[in-house]
Amino acid sequence: MSTLIKNGRVIDPASGTDHVADVLVAGGQIAQVGTGIAAPQGAEIFDATGLVVAPGFIDMHVHLREPGFEHAETIESGSRAAAAGGFTSVCCMPNTKPVNDSATVTSYIVERARRLAVVNVFPIGAITKGSAGEELAAIGNMKAAGAVAISDDGMPVMNARVMRRAMEFARSYDLPVIQHCEDLNLSAGGDMHEGVKSVRWGLRGIPAASEDVMVARDLLLAELTGARYHVAHISTRRSVAMVGEARSKAITVTCEATPHHFTLADENMEPYDSNYKMKPPLRSGCDRGAVVDGIAAGTVTAIATDHAPHAGSEKMQEFERCPFGIIGLETALALALEELVQPGRISLARMIELFTTGPESVMRLGRGRLAPGAPGDVTVFSTDLEWAYDVNLSFSRSRNSPFDGRKFRGGPVATMVNGEFVWRR
Numbered sequence: 001m002s003t004l005i006k007n008g009r010v011i012d013p014a015s016g017t018d019h020v021a022d023v024l025v026a027g028g029q030i031a032q033v034g035t036g037i038a039a040p041q042g043a044e045i046f047d048a049t050g051l052v053v054a055p056g057f058i059d060m061h062v063h064l065r066e067p068g069f070e071h072a073e074t075i076e077s078g079s080r081a082a083a084a085g086g087f088t089s090v091c092c093m094p095n096t097k098p099v100n101d102s103a104t105v106t107s108y109i110v111e112r113a114r115r116l117a118v119v120n121v122f123p124i125g126a127i128t129k130g131s132a133g134e135e136l137a138a139i140g141n142m143k144a145a146g147a148v149a150i151s152d153d154g155m156p157v158m159n160a161r162v163m164r165r166a167m168e169f170a171r172s173y174d175l176p177v178i179q180h181c182e183d184l185n186l187s188a189g190g191d192m193h194e195g196v197k198s199v200r201w202g203l204r205g206i207p208a209a210s211e212d213v214m215v216a217r218d219l220l221l222a223e224l225t226g227a228r229y230h231v232a233h234i235s236t237r238r239s240v241a242m243v244g245e246a247r248s249k250a251i252t253v254t255c256e257a258t259p260h261h262f263t264l265a266d267e268n269m270e271p272y273d274s275n276y277k278m279k280p281p282l283r284s285g286c287d288r289g290a291v292v293d294g295i296a297a298g299t300v301t302a303i304a305t306d307h308a309p310h311a312g313s314e315k316m317q318e319f320e321r322c323p324f325g326i327i328g329l330e331t332a333l334a335l336a337l338e339e340l341v342q343p344g345r346i347s348l349a350r351m352i353e354l355f356t357t358g359p360e361s362v363m364r365l366g367r368g369r370l371a372p373g374a375p376g377d378v379t380v381f382s383t384d385l386e387w388a389y390d391v392n393l394s395f396s397r398s399r400n401s402p403f404d405g406r407k408f409r410g411g412p413v414a415t416m417v418n419g420e421f422v423w424r425r
């Protein structure tokens with residue numbers, strides 16, 4: 001079975017390609033990229049005139065909630081939301097129940113994904129047993145079972161000695177260490193960013209310093225150990241500056257930004273609306289601007305959604321009781337176009353890098369390019385399609401998005417995984 005994607009603007013940052021061309025996909029792989037490719041007999045033709053054809057997008061940070069929280073999301077439903085967002089590969093965080101801290105859980109996720117997911121799913125193993133921050137998890141066994149990185153996301157590794165050992169182990173296994181940067185003593189049960197708004201609304205604040213302190217500590221440990229260190233969901237001006245400086249000193253550090261952190265600040269929050277409650281919290285306008293600057297300057301190397309589904313009943317409680325996190329797979333590309341590309345902050349090719357080669361360089365999945373022989377993962381999107389996001393039509397099992405009803409210009413049109421279209425608008 002083969003498919004010829006005809007006449008699209010093919011942008012493949014890995015090879016520097018940016019011109020109108022055809023892409024032939026056969027046997028689950030990219031077979032040929034070029035102009036005037038003749039369709040093989042029986043090939044499906046997809047007319048991509050006026051559309052962008054890119055390598056399949058990679059989201060290196062999602063929560064699929066399975067096993068343990070299937071009422072909020074499953075590997076299958078999360079994968080369908082990913083496909084509808086233009087993602088062909090996702091890396092899922094280990095804060096499931098049980099926590100993915102052993103080869104048994106890793107294998108379970110790999111097996112479920114093989115049977116039920118419509119996109120490629122790569123599990124991230126825990127750093128510590130139960131993500132409790134004390135004893136290292138079975139890192140080597142998880143890697144053998146398919147884990148592509150380690151993280152205790154949802155929780156930071158508070159103990160510096162444990163983090164140092166984790167980095168040493170991860171280095172010997174050649175795995176990246178992804179940290180949820182939050183000093184729990186400083187965030188101290190806070191619900192939103194500490195600032196004018198938190199004071200006005202009488203909510204406990206999470207200071208920017210709770211992130212900055214952890215980033216500073218970990219950069220010292222990354223330098224000490226030589227580990228590949230990655231800051232999840234960077235959100236503050238100082239953290240962006242520290243990561244930028246460390247990268248200039250050749251410390252092996254990377255960081256990702258979420259669409260909500262480069263789009264929204266605390267001043268954009270609807271008061272007491274839990275669809276604006278996440279960790280790290282929406283920061284000040286100055287922090288948001290620094291994240292955008294970090295993306296434009298190349299300090300931030302990946303866009304990741306931190307897709308965090310929560311069932312309606314959990315998000316309907318009063319603000320202080322609600323869990324942290326929002327869904328984000330289906331709005332990420334449109335937000336990146338609107339906030340980064342359309343205002344001229346970055347080029348279209350640079351945006352595609354942030355969704356492909358950027359995360360690929362950290363996770364090393366063997367994906368993120370359109371060259372012949374590469375897996376047949378392709379994201380087709382429009383830069384001018386007008387549409388509105390209706391969260392009630394989401395493929396996710398959860399509805400917790402602050403972007404419900406938002407009108408967009410540009411968005412995903414078709415998603416191909418391993419040579420087969422798994423979603424079309």
Ligand SMILES: [Zn+2]
Nearest residue numbers: 153154180232
């Ligand atoms: Zn996190």
Ligand SMILES: [Zn+2]
Nearest residue numbers: 093153154306
């Ligand atoms: Zn997360």
